[in-house]
Structure formats: C-alpha cells, structure tokens
Amino acid sequence: MALFRNAKRPLKIFLYNSFSTGTNHTNGYSTWVSRGSPISQSSDIKGLFTIKYGNPKPVFGLISRQFSDQAPAGTEQMNLIKQLRERTSAPIKDVKLALVDCNWDIEAAQKELRKRGKVLASKKSSRTATEGLLALAQSEGKAAVIELNCETDFVARNEIFQYLALSLAKQALLVENSSQQASGLCPVGADYLQDLQLNLEHPKISGEMTVHNAITEVAAMMGENVKLRRGFVMSASLPGVASTYLHTSPQPGLGRIAGILTLEVEDKISQLDALQRVGSELAMHVVAAKPLFLTKELVSSDALANEREILKSQAESTGKSQMAVEKMVEGRLRKYYEEVVLMEQKFIMNDSLTVKTLVDNLSKEVGSAVKIGSFFRMEVGEGIQRLESSNEDEPVAQAA
Incomplete structure (x- = not known):
C-alpha cells in the first residue's frame, strides 16, 4: 500500500507534464508552462484539470471528446x-x-x-467499349433506336445504365430533322445528341443535364467507358406503320439486336391491327434472316459482280462446258437472292411462303396495296473494329 501511495504523486506529475507539453507548442515547448517550471505554479492547468488520486477519468474523458469532435461515431x-x-x-x-x-x-x-x-x-474514354444495349422508343409511324456502349456485360445489366439508354432513345425520338426525308431511315449523330437536355428522374441520377454530362455521370458511377455510339430514326409515311422487334431483351425497349421495318399502304384502312401484326412478324424476320437488300433491283452492282465472279470460279472448277457453267452461275445467283434479298427470302414463321407472298396476302386482307417502305437491322458492337479503321458504322438498311 505504501508503495502504491508513493506512486500516485509521480503519476500526477507525469500527467500534468504530458498535457503541459502536448498542446500549443512553440519551438517544441508548451505555451502554458515554461519548461522547468514547477507544476504547482501552473495555475492555468489546475483550472482546466482536476486530477484526484486514483481517478484520472476526467483527463481521458477530454481525450475521447477531442476525438469524437473530429469524426462521427x-x-x-x-x-x-x-x-x-x-x-x-x-x-x-x-x-x-x-x-x-x-x-x-x-x-x-x-x-x-x-x-x-x-x-x-x-x-x-479511350478504352474500347464493345458491350452495351440498344434502346428503342416508338410513337405512331415513327421509331428511334440508339446504341449505348460499355466495356462489360455486367454494366449493361445495371439499372442505371439501362435507364440512361431508354432516356436517350426517348430523346432521339423527339428529334425533328427537317433536312431529312419525311419517311425512311435518318441517322441521328451522337455529336448532335450530346448537347441536348435530358430531364432524369432516377433515384441515383436525377435533374436536368445535357446528354454528354449524363453519360459522364454514369461512366463515373460504373467505373467504365460509357459511350453513345449512334442513333437512327425511321418514319413511315402515313397511314403506314413502323414496326419493331428487339432480341435478347432484358426489359421492354432494350435489347442487343433490333429490327425495324415500315409498312406503307396506298389508301387509309381500318385494319391497322393486321398491319401491325404482320409488321412485327417481319421485324422479327429481319433480325433472324439478316437480309441485305429489299428487292433484287436494289442489289448493288459491286455485290452482284463479286458474287458472280465467285460462283463462276466454282462452276469452272467442275470442268464442264462454258454453257453449262453459265447455267450453273445463273441458278446459284437465284439462290443468292433468296439468301440476301428480303422480298425473296422464305418467311421464318412459315417457310412455305416468301416475304413477297406474305405482303401480297396482307394487301388482300386489308383491301389496299401494301409495300415494305424500308427496313434495317442493328446489333450491339457490330463493326466497332471496322469503325476504328474506316469509320463505317452504318447498320444494314434498305429502302424502296
């Protein structure tokens, strides 16, 4: 006990000295008490601290309060x-x-x-973004689709990324481009969309901001390069319809492959349901069958000459006569048309019909001549490597 009592006074001295030299230093010394001054003369410290033997809680309470003032619990x-x-x-x-x-x-x-x-x-922003989604917005006789890219499929599944993609498609649908034709496919460049205003209402990204700033915000949240690559608007001449189909769709309005097609009629009709039904089926056909041209007459001369050269080389390798080679080439060209020309393709939902026959049957059903005005097919990431080298990013599209 005697040893314990004798140890109390040194503890008091130690604590006073510690605090007297630990705050408001000037040249390493305390401004409260000059170095070497007796503790008994330090009235300022005595007024701030009351140390009772065996009860140093007030001192340590002050220390804890100092830390709690700097950061929350x-x-x-x-x-x-x-x-x-x-x-x-x-x-x-x-x-x-x-x-x-x-x-x-x-x-x-x-x-x-x-x-x-x-x-x-x-x-x-310089990193290649080959993943992402197509977002589609539609109104009467008009459809808009945009491609929003990211680096990974994981980000493409994020709800914020998807919300932004749908918002961009709705914005593209509102674009009026008087310099473009009234019907058909019109590109809406990413550069043009960048400065347009979006009014976002998502819990994690809201308020009015430009398209550019919205994409930058989402890129920051996702930690990846996010890029608006391209956009297109397709319009039908009334009373026609613009029909759409999205493949691999995580939610309405989003997908990885899009097919859009317009059906035009000569006279105003009452059976719009039939027109919309067949239009949706044909948009699905465009996605599945991957046509390159609308009619045989629209097959480019370069594509035809290239195919004819390949077919002729294959036929000549059989060793048959020149007349036989020509017949073989013409027969195989018909097969080529069936593969790449929309109107000549077999309808994917009923291969006993060609698309031309399907459209003819629809004309009879609605009581007015119906024709396919234009179509296009677009897929996420297609041509990105080609885009980097030659700036070709157009989707497969054809108009009559």
Whole structure:
C-alpha cells in the first residue's frame, strides 16, 4: 500500500507534464508552462484539470471528446458510407475516402466523388467499349433506336445504365430533322445528341443535364467507358406503320439486336391491327434472316459482280462446258437472292411462303396495296473494329 501511495504523486506529475507539453507548442515547448517550471505554479492547468488520486477519468474523458469532435461515431460513419454509396454507386473504398477527406460531410463528399468520377471517366474514354444495349422508343409511324456502349456485360445489366439508354432513345425520338426525308431511315449523330437536355428522374441520377454530362455521370458511377455510339430514326409515311422487334431483351425497349421495318399502304384502312401484326412478324424476320437488300433491283452492282465472279470460279472448277457453267452461275445467283434479298427470302414463321407472298396476302386482307417502305437491322458492337479503321458504322438498311 505504501508503495502504491508513493506512486500516485509521480503519476500526477507525469500527467500534468504530458498535457503541459502536448498542446500549443512553440519551438517544441508548451505555451502554458515554461519548461522547468514547477507544476504547482501552473495555475492555468489546475483550472482546466482536476486530477484526484486514483481517478484520472476526467483527463481521458477530454481525450475521447477531442476525438469524437473530429469524426462521427462508428455507427454513424457506416450510415454515411451506406447513404453515399446508394446515392452514387461508387466503390465503397472511394466512398469512404471521399467522406474522410471532406470531414464526413456527405454533400461535399458526393460533390468530390463526382469531380473524381469525371476525371476517371475521361481517362477511360479511350478504352474500347464493345458491350452495351440498344434502346428503342416508338410513337405512331415513327421509331428511334440508339446504341449505348460499355466495356462489360455486367454494366449493361445495371439499372442505371439501362435507364440512361431508354432516356436517350426517348430523346432521339423527339428529334425533328427537317433536312431529312419525311419517311425512311435518318441517322441521328451522337455529336448532335450530346448537347441536348435530358430531364432524369432516377433515384441515383436525377435533374436536368445535357446528354454528354449524363453519360459522364454514369461512366463515373460504373467505373467504365460509357459511350453513345449512334442513333437512327425511321418514319413511315402515313397511314403506314413502323414496326419493331428487339432480341435478347432484358426489359421492354432494350435489347442487343433490333429490327425495324415500315409498312406503307396506298389508301387509309381500318385494319391497322393486321398491319401491325404482320409488321412485327417481319421485324422479327429481319433480325433472324439478316437480309441485305429489299428487292433484287436494289442489289448493288459491286455485290452482284463479286458474287458472280465467285460462283463462276466454282462452276469452272467442275470442268464442264462454258454453257453449262453459265447455267450453273445463273441458278446459284437465284439462290443468292433468296439468301440476301428480303422480298425473296422464305418467311421464318412459315417457310412455305416468301416475304413477297406474305405482303401480297396482307394487301388482300386489308383491301389496299401494301409495300415494305424500308427496313434495317442493328446489333450491339457490330463493326466497332471496322469503325476504328474506316469509320463505317452504318447498320444494314434498305429502302424502296
């Protein structure tokens, strides 16, 4: 006991000296008490601390209060991290770092993350993005489709990415381009769409912003290169219809392959349901059969000459006469037309009919001449390597 009592006074001296030299240093010395001054003369310290033998809790209580003033408690920190991650979808490590740097101010941290994200997005903008989705929006006699690319299929399945893609398609549908023809396929360039305003209402990305800024925000959230690659609008001359089909569709309006087709009629008809039904079936046919041309007359001379040369070389290898070779070439050209010309193809839902026969039957059903005005097929990522080398990014499209 005597030893314990004798140890109390040195502890008191140690604690006073520790605090007297640990705050407000000038040249390494405390401004409260000059170095070497007796503890008994330090009235300022005595007024701030009351140390009772065996009860140093007030001192350590002050220490804990100093730390608690600098950062919220652990539970509150976790709540802030959770809230900020829900707001931004940023990686949890980046969320925590931003909160720490901003003294746990969630609004400032969110702003900081957005700044960092934009820098990150610009650094990743040169990376090839071959995945993504096609988004489609439609109104009476008109359809718009855009391609929004990302680097991985994982991001393409993200709800924020999908929401943005659908918003871009709706914006493209509103575009009025008076310089283009009234019907048919009209490209809507990504450069043109970049500066248009979007009004977003998703919990994690909302407000009015340009298309460019919205894409940058989503790229920052996803941590990948996100790119609006291209857009197209197809219009039908009224009273016709624009019909669409999306393949590999995670939700309505989204897919990886799109087929769009217009059906035009000479006279106003009452059986629009029949027109829409057959139009939807033909749009599906376009996706499955991959036609390159609408009619035989529209097959390009270059494509025909190239195919004829290949077929002639194959026929001559049989060793038959020149007359026989010519007949073989013509017979195989008919087969080529059946493969690449929409009107000559066998209908995928009933191979006893050609598409031409199907359209003729529809004309009889609705009581007015019906024709396919134009069609096109587009697939995510097609031609990206070719685009980098020759800037060719047009989908397969044909118009009468």
